[in-house]
Amino acid sequence: MEDPSKSTTSEAHTLSDSVDLDDATRSEMEKAGVIVSSVDWLYNWARSGSVWPLQFGLACCAIEMICSAGSRYDIARFGSEVFRPSPRQADLLIVSGTVTKKMAPQVVRIFNQMPEPKYVIAMGACAISGGPFKQGYNVLKGIDRYIPVDVYIPGCPPRPEAVLHSLMTLQKGIRRQRTLGKGSNNPAYVEGNREYPVPSFSGKDLDPPYNPEVWQPPEKRPNMPEDGCP
Amino acid sequence: MDLLGSGIFKGMAVTLKNFAMTYFDRGRKERLPTVQYPEAGDTVTLFTRNFPFLIYDGEEEVDGMRCVACQICERECPPACIYIVKEKDENGKFVKRPKVFDIDVSVCMGCQICVEVCPFDAIVMDSEFEYSKEDRFGDLLFNRDELLKSNDYYHKIHPEEAQARDANLAAKKAADEAKKKAREEKAAAAAAAKAAAEKEASEKKDSPEASEPVAEEPKAEPAAPSENHAKAESEAKEKPAAEETPVEEPAAATDETEDAKEESSGGSEGKETSEEPEETAGSGEDDEKKAEEGEGVS
Amino acid sequence: MTMESSVVAGSEPTVEPRGFELIEREGLETNLLEVSMGPHHPSTHGVFRMDVKLDGETVTELRPVFGYLHRNHEKLAEDMGYLGSMPFTDRLDYFCSMTNNWAYALAGEKMIDLEVPERAEYVRVIMAELTRLVNHIMLVGFFVNDLGALGTPLLYALREREKILDLFEWASGARMMCNYMRFGGLRNDLPEGWLTKCREVVDAFPYFLDEYEKLLVENEIILVRTQNVGVLKPELAINAGITGPMLRASGVNYDLRKVDAYGVYDRFPFRVPMGEVGDCYDRFMVRILEMRESIKILRQAMDELPEGPIMGEAPRVFKPPAGEIYGRIEGPKGELGFYLVSDGTAKPYRYRVRPPSLVNLTVLEDLCLGHKVADAVVILGSVDIVLGEVDR
Ligand code: SF4
Ligand code: SF4
Ligand code: SF4
Numbered sequence: 001m002e003d004p005s006k007s008t009t010s011e012a013h014t015l016s017d018s019v020d021l022d023d024a025t026r027s028e029m030e031k032a033g034v035i036v037s038s039v040d041w042l043y044n045w046a047r048s049g050s051v052w053p054l055q056f057g058l059a060c061c062a063i064e065m066i067c068s069a070g071s072r073y074d075i076a077r078f079g080s081e082v083f084r085p086s087p088r089q090a091d092l093l094i095v096s097g098t099v100t101k102k103m104a105p106q107v108v109r110i111f112n113q114m115p116e117p118k119y120v121i122a123m124g125a126c127a128i129s130g131g132p133f134k135q136g137y138n139v140l141k142g143i144d145r146y147i148p149v150d151v152y153i154p155g156c157p158p159r160p161e162a163v164l165h166s167l168m169t170l171q172k173g174i175r176r177q178r179t180l181g182k183g184s185n186n187p188a189y190v191e192g193n194r195e196y197p198v199p200s201f202s203g204k205d206l207d208p209p210y211n212p213e214v215w216q217p218p219e220k221r222p223n224m225p226e227d228g229c230p
Numbered sequence: 231m232d233l234l235g236s237g238i239f240k241g242m243a244v245t246l247k248n249f250a251m252t253y254f255d256r257g258r259k260e261r262l263p264t265v266q267y268p269e270a271g272d273t274v275t276l277f278t279r280n281f282p283f284l285i286y287d288g289e290e291e292v293d294g295m296r297c298v299a300c301q302i303c304e305r306e307c308p309p310a311c312i313y314i315v316k317e318k319d320e321n322g323k324f325v326k327r328p329k330v331f332d333i334d335v336s337v338c339m340g341c342q343i344c345v346e347v348c349p350f351d352a353i354v355m356d357s358e359f360e361y362s363k364e365d366r367f368g369d370l371l372f373n374r375d376e377l378l379k380s381n382d383y384y385h386k387i388h389p390e391e392a393q394a395r396d397a398n399l400a401a402k403k404a405a406d407e408a409k410k411k412a413r414e415e416k417a418a419a420a421a422a423a424k425a426a427a428e429k430e431a432s433e434k435k436d437s438p439e440a441s442e443p444v445a446e447e448p449k450a451e452p453a454a455p456s457e458n459h460a461k462a463e464s465e466a467k468e469k470p471a472a473e474e475t476p477v478e479e480p481a482a483a484t485d486e487t488e489d490a491k492e493e494s495s496g497g498s499e500g501k502e503t504s505e506e507p508e509e510t511a512g513s514g515e516d517d518e519k520k521a522e523e524g525e526g527v528s
Numbered sequence: 529m530t531m532e533s534s535v536v537a538g539s540e541p542t543v544e545p546r547g548f549e550l551i552e553r554e555g556l557e558t559n560l561l562e563v564s565m566g567p568h569h570p571s572t573h574g575v576f577r578m579d580v581k582l583d584g585e586t587v588t589e590l591r592p593v594f595g596y597l598h599r600n601h602e603k604l605a606e607d608m609g610y611l612g613s614m615p616f617t618d619r620l621d622y623f624c625s626m627t628n629n630w631a632y633a634l635a636g637e638k639m640i641d642l643e644v645p646e647r648a649e650y651v652r653v654i655m656a657e658l659t660r661l662v663n664h665i666m667l668v669g670f671f672v673n674d675l676g677a678l679g680t681p682l683l684y685a686l687r688e689r690e691k692i693l694d695l696f697e698w699a700s701g702a703r704m705m706c707n708y709m710r711f712g713g714l715r716n717d718l719p720e721g722w723l724t725k726c727r728e729v730v731d732a733f734p735y736f737l738d739e740y741e742k743l744l745v746e747n748e749i750i751l752v753r754t755q756n757v758g759v760l761k762p763e764l765a766i767n768a769g770i771t772g773p774m775l776r777a778s779g780v781n782y783d784l785r786k787v788d789a790y791g792v793y794d795r796f797p798f799r800v801p802m803g804e805v806g807d808c809y810d811r812f813m814v815r816i817l818e819m820r821e822s823i824k825i826l827r828q829a830m831d832e833l834p835e836g837p838i839m840g841e842a843p844r845v846f847k848p849p850a851g852e853i854y855g856r857i858e859g860p861k862g863e864l865g866f867y868l869v870s871d872g873t874a875k876p877y878r879y880r881v882r883p884p885s886l887v888n889l890t891v892l893e894d895l896c897l898g899h900k901v902a903d904a905v906v907i908l909g910s911v912d913i914v915l916g917e918v919d920r
Binding site for chain 1: 262263264265266267268272273274280281308309310334335336337338339340341359360361362363364365366367369370
């Protein structure tokens with residue numbers, strides 16, 4: 001685990017620069033930052049050790065997700081064995097499988113219903129980009145168009161160990177977050193409860209095609225079609 | 231069922247027994263004890279496949295690359311997640327090497343079809359799976375340099391398969407060498423005979439023949455690997471024939487239009503053969519079309 | 529049951545507004561309550577939605593809503609070469625990629641009259657029966673999970689599944705999406721030592737089944753919840769085109785392994801287990817019995833496995849003549865068929881899958897009417913659906 005106080009102070013500089021404080025306040029804040037970050041550390045340690053996923057499966061990848069909860073891979077070793085059936089009790093949404101255009105509004109709605117702090121793992125090629133079915137007319141080309149995704153697991157399907165690996169990646173990310181105090185970079189505390197507009201399915205396509213708040217078409221590459229969709 | 235509830239207790243006894251036995255036969259394989267990933271290894275076997283990578287021989291990553299940028303895999307990949315741009319040298323000629331070779335692993339479905347269709351054993355499957363990333367476009371698009379891995383690494387992860395492939399390649403190489411020798415002899419003979427008047431005739435006969443293997447390549451059918459190898463072998467045998475005339479050489483790896491250009495520029499060898507290139511180019515294009523049809527099959 | 533969660537996670541109102549209706553009963557005034565179960569619901573198998581109308585707790589109307597996992601499999605296949613669809617068939621019914629491969633390969637082989645070498649046929653039988661074990665064991669696990677036995681039976685099932693998946697991974701390279709069969713044979717031969725390991729797994733399986741049966745089949749709660757629930761009459765089953773274990777649980781003797789005797793199935797003596805009543809319990813037991821028969825087939829196939837090539841004389845370019853073909857096999861869920869129309873080019877003109885789970889699902893309303901809403905979940909579990917196949 002990296003030293004939290006170190007990273008905090010270095011980042012606090014840039015932050016206080018932007019707020020335009022005098023040196024005395026800054027040093028005070030740094031001091032405060034150190035204190036806050038150690039509370040942070042405890043808080044994050046506890047949070048990252050008990051990420052409760054939502055019991056939510058979409059397609060083939062869901063089976064591997066269930067497998068990772070089975071006794072051979074045992075996700076309980078990472079404190080995440082409690083698959084909650086209700087989004088109100090879950091911290092982590094594992095989008096495990098193909099998100100079709102008919103299903104996308106429901107996924108966004110489920111994300112909206114989850115309480116902060118909430119995290120999203122896009123599991124499998126389909127959830128990241130549409131995967132093998134990305135040329136189809138009914139498959140959403142990546143759930144990150146509507147909700148912010150924290151960790152991506154490529155694979156079709158990813159092995160259960162890859163799910164565990166993604167969980168570790170997520171835990172590392174959580175431990176990097178600064179939660180309390182002014183220098184918080186945790187969207188849950190900065191932005192409040194994140195709710196994104198639910199796209200509407202008109203029978204043909206989703207409206208809007210993506211949520212500009214969380215996703216922008218990537219830089220165009222020579223082999224990409226005009227609309228910028230990979 | 232004698233007593234109501236006895237069935238439930240029987241079931242409970244089973245779970246209790248299972249629970250108790252975990253303390254006594256901990257290591258028994260049938261119990262499939264928990265794999266202590268990541269501390270104590272994982273369940274990846276020597277046959278696991280996940281994503282493809284490119285092999286290089288020897289020490290030099292780029293120079294030892296087996297891929298010749300024939301783009302068969304790009305066309306065959308079902309979700310179309312491979313993107314290849316051929317490399318050109320300073321004269322604008324294509325060299326047998328990809329400049330850009332991208333695989334979007336966020337799309338790849340690990341189906342192994344690219345491996346089956348590759349006639350040069352240049353792309354194989356990796357068993358690495360720890361690719362969880364926080365950035366989709368930056369981290370999950372593997373470019374050529376990330377994809378290149380050494381043959382030793384391949385031997386480490388898939389020893390049996392790698393040995394089979396190496397043996398196959400060696401056989402191919404031996405056949406190549408034999409052909410080369412034969413070709414050298416033939417070339418010497420041809421040089422002697424060059425002065426003779428039948429030069430054009432021999433050229434005429436050579437060129438269409440030579441363009442054949444080029445057209446053959448894209449047809450590579452992802453059938454049984456053994457068959458594939460056999461075909462690749464035969465191709466390798468044919469290729470030296472293509473290289474016989476210097477004019478034809480780039481054709482082996484580049485596409486047909488370029489091929490035609492090369493020919494017309496190289497056609498200066500003999501003024502009297504100036505109508506030749508047209509003919510070969512035409513036939514080449516025909517073959518290309520045929521190949522285009524054929525390639526959809528696989 | 530956790531109804532609330534389904535309601536909050538419900539979907540957009542697509543049907544005409546159907547509000548509360550008042551029903552007059554002697555003395556008691558009740559409402560018809562409409563509940564949308566799914567598409568995200570802890571006990572529906574995948575993203576499947578049931579619009580149920582309840583009178584109290586009794587189901588009076590049930591409308592299944594499909595399409596939440598429609599992945600354009602058929603349309604994509606029509607735009608792809610024949611072999612390119614092979615990995616996509618894995619993803620139809622993701623528990624049974626081997627049998628899906630086989631059904632598709634069989635259809636392709638029929639198109640060009642391809643002979644499959646004997647060894648390949650035997651290996652296919654072995655793989656298909658292993659797949660049947662995986663599918664049925666997982667079905668039973670999920671089924672009792674729906675009944676409320678959270679955890680233990682499902683975890684036992686997952687453990688056994690892992691052993692078989694290890695075999696698949698060893699032979700084909702992937703745990704779930706095997707992509708192992710080709711037109712005319714198999715992609716690669718069985719690795720050395722595979723058979724020994726397979727024998728070990730198969731030999732250990734009956735012990736596990738005994739234990740599992742002891743755990744489940746006498747359990748009073750399971751008996752009460754499943755017996756006489758969701759009775760499917762044989763006439764209805766035949767009329768609706770039900771196939772597979774569900775049909776046999778209703779007492780109709782129809783198994784494509786016997787009827788078509790595709791592959792080398794005519795060389796294996798095995799019995800076809802059948803139910804008498806056609807309720808959920810029968811459907812559950814038929815699967816357990818089928819696993820025992822599968823083990824018999826597996827043992828014999830492994831003993832008789834001949835040496836030889838694994839790939840027939842497949843043409844380099846798979847371009848079938850114009851025409852149409854229907855190839856079918858007995859998948860673990862029922863008759864899985866591929867209907868291919870060729871116009872003589874390298875791509876199919878029409879590609880259609882006959883998914884057993886979709887057809888089996890058509891009788892869901894008939895099974896559920898008059899039962900409690902909690903039983904609807906059990907009935908759905910006993911039908912054995914996989915949404916990848918239902919919606920394609
Ligand atoms: S990524 Fe592959 S395994 Fe996962 S849902 Fe998509 S098709 Fe299925
Ligand atoms: S088929 Fe093989 S040689 Fe040709 S471009 Fe692909 S990897 Fe390279
Ligand atoms: S494994 Fe399949 S999907 Fe992945 S690059 Fe190769 S052909 Fe394409």
